[in-house]
Amino acid sequence: MPAPTRRPFKRRTNFYERPKDCQFCTDKNVVIDYKNTELLKRYISEEGKIRPRRQTGACARHQRTVAGEIKRARHIALLPYTGKYWEESR
Numbered sequence: 001m002p003a004p005t006r007r008p009f010k011r012r013t014n015f016y017e018r019p020k021d022c023q024f025c026t027d028k029n030v031v032i033d034y035k036n037t038e039l040l041k042r043y044i045s046e047e048g049k050i051r052p053r054r055q056t057g058a059c060a061r062h063q064r065t066v067a068g069e070i071k072r073a074r075h076i077a078l079l080p081y082t083g084k085y086w087e088e089s090r
Contacts, residue, residue: 022059032065034072036077043070048083 024030032039042050043058043066050070053063073079 008052020057022057022062024062024065032069033060033068034078035078037073040066040070040073040079043067044079044083046083048080 024032030039034040037054043056045051050067052062056063056066069077074081
């Protein structure tokens, strides 16, 4: 009796694929700074979590830098820790 055949793995399609070019590598004039909250808000989800590399399109080096600057901005209360008050601050 032959072995049962398996269906091929179906890829999830519920995430938005970003371009693979790092914004910071292509444009050398963009400075990652904890005081630039408008730039850092793009790397935070609605829940207040830091977005992963596969969503942001940043390289590993710049993703670590962005994460560190987000944490620094949160520490001195420039950015919220949670997304609970996100809509009120906009």
